[in-house]
Amino acid sequence: MSKILKNNIRNIAIIAHVDHGKTTLVDGMLRQTNVFRSNQSVADRVLDDNPLERERGITILAKNTGIRYGDVTINIVDTPGHSDFGGEVERVVNMVDGALLLVDAVEGPMPQTRFVLRQALEQGVKVILVVNKIDRPASRPLDVVNETFDLFLDLGATEEQADFPVIYTRALDAQAGYEADDLAADLRPLFDTIVGYLPPPRVDPYGPTQMLVTTLDYSPYVGRIAIGRLTSGTLRAGQAVTHINAEGAMAAARVTELYTFQNLQRQEQASVEAGDIVAVTGIPNASIGDTLADPDDPRQLPPITVEEPTVRMAFNVNDSPFSGREGKYVTSRQLGERLMRELERNIALRVKEGERAGQFIVSGRGELHLAILIENMRREGYEFSVGRPEVIFRETEEDRLEPIEDVYLEVPNDYLGTITEMLGKRRGELMQIRYGDGGTVYTEFRVPTRGMLGFRQSFLTATRGMGTFNSLFHGYEPYRGAIEIQETGSLVSLETGPVSAYALEHLTQRGTFFLSPGEEVYAGQVVGQHIRAEDLVINVCRTKNLTGHRGVPKSITDALPNPRQMSLDECIEYLGAEELLEVTPQSLRIRAKELHHASRQKRSKRSKNGHNSPA
Secondary structure: OOOEEEOOOEEEEEEEOOOHHHEEEHHHHHHHHHHHHOOOOOOOOOOOOOHHHHHHHHOOEEEEEEEEEEOOEEEEEEOOOOHHHHHHHHHHHHHEEEEEEEEEEOEEEOOHHHHHHHHHHOOEEEEEEEOOOOOOOOOOOHHHHHHHHHHHHHHHOOHHHHHEEEEEEHHHHHHOOOOOOOOOOOOOOHHHHHHHHHHOEEEOOOOOOEEEEEEEEEEOOOOEEEEEEEEEEEEEEEEEEEEEOOOOOOOEEEEEEEEEEEEEEEEEOOOOEOOOEEEEEEOOOOOOOOEEEOOOOOOOOOOOOOOOOOOEEEEEEOOOOOOOOOOOOOOOOHHHHHHHHHHHHHOOOOOEEOOOOOOOEEOOOHHHHHHHHHHHHHOOOOOOOEEOOOOOOOOOOEEEEEEEEEEEEEHHHHHHHHHHHHHHHHEEEEEEEEEOOHHHHHHHHHHHHHOOOOOOOOOHHHHOOOOEEEEEEEEEEOOOOOOOOOOOOOEEOOEEEEEOOHHHHOHHHEEEEEOOOOOOOOOOOOEEEEEEOOOOOOOOOOOOOOOOOOOHHHHHHHHHOOOOOOOOHHHHHHHHOEEEEEEEEOOEEEEOOOHHHHHHHHHHHHHHOOOOOOO
16 A cells, blocks of 8 residues: 555654754753643753763763644654764664754854764755854854755755755744744744644555664663654554564564653553654564564564774773772673673674683774763773774775774964874875964864874864864775874883872973872873873882981972873873773773883883884
């Protein structure tokens, strides 16, 4: 039977660059459709309920909610704005027929907007352009609309997709309008455009049951929850289905409970018709990309495919002298089980066992993608160590290929020469340059991914915190040659014990320290950054010889420079080839892979004499 339009449903995604107001706009849409009581206290960015999302101010996980506008149910999928979480985007685009592209009225379409928008356009999704923050002093809405139109053409949009409607908003005030200088008191123009322009789902309500699993959730009461759009037929609580995995293997299963998304909650349903986004329980082995089908006519939907990872890190069991002090889960079995569980939801991740016992090679879409996993694990009580990020090469018969990124920079003109030199050392190639108002320069470089590892801190230092950059995966190209960018080495502790103020007082000229007097360190731990390119072994535990003279330790401590406090992202960027990051629920410690100083010296001598080939 031919498919029909389900006019009472709109399934839409919201696309935007980081910090353009996407989640704030969703807050306004929820409030104006009476999701909350008038006297209810609600936090801002209500969909960003993950603690890491609130701390970093970004959306990491795609989320579903549903609102009612008149007789129409609008199912909203809030997508991440960072390209490292593209796996989230690639799978949820399968559930929607339309999208809101949210763009800042000053900044315009940003680099990472390109990635998400490209995914939507390739799926044939129709888009509404929402120009947000038009009340900003430097707002330029007409220029932003023209730039967005050029972006659509650049990404290969069809004529119909490029003929998009434009809505202007102030998300913080929950106002929208058809003209930048004439906003309504609410978001009604936006809702009317969603219902009038974006298409309803085209479904076959009388066909065999078909649902593609695009998201997984978990409840301690009902177990695994499979979420996706029902594209054909109906689903009922208690209905028998055929579970088809991504490889095509079939197994009998039964739906126990059935939910739709309404407001910020799941609402239990007795049955659901095609076109809606639903959550299903009772399928214990469901995975992303699987199909739930009719047992009498099991038809598999095309499984979800995502781009391959470009960066990998080695996760190891923590074997430092301080291991087991702070973590709850410390064994290789517990570490492996946790990483395997992550694969169930995080389809852009890859995990395999390493060359030695207790090691796992984890591959992802970028440093941030892996850093979020590490932070989540340490908050759950895991203790482990990770190595320096490495890019994933592709070997072909003709050449060795490496991942390349498009890097978009915005820097003051005074620092352009410094940044160009830095990226030149990283085998970067200048693609485009544009001079803006106020002495700001906008440049685009094409740089190997390995050249961007550890670049952020050096960039911020070189531009005195006044520059910004964003990167987007471009593709694989022939290997560009060796990159030598190490400018400083590490200060490594010689002994185990508490750090003494007396020792630091005499070592301050050697570099910047990461620790304060009184903190415990172990031999082989990195305690600071050397001012020169090579590592330096120092004794930070050395104390003053006992004499009859009474010292004033507090005055020494007060005179010492403040230690450099590094976040997880900064620690990962800092790591050298022969260093590890020890991760515990309470601490982050950088250490040498080989803790014994004598062993490191022997290895270094053998390497210089040519007995070992360089890694």
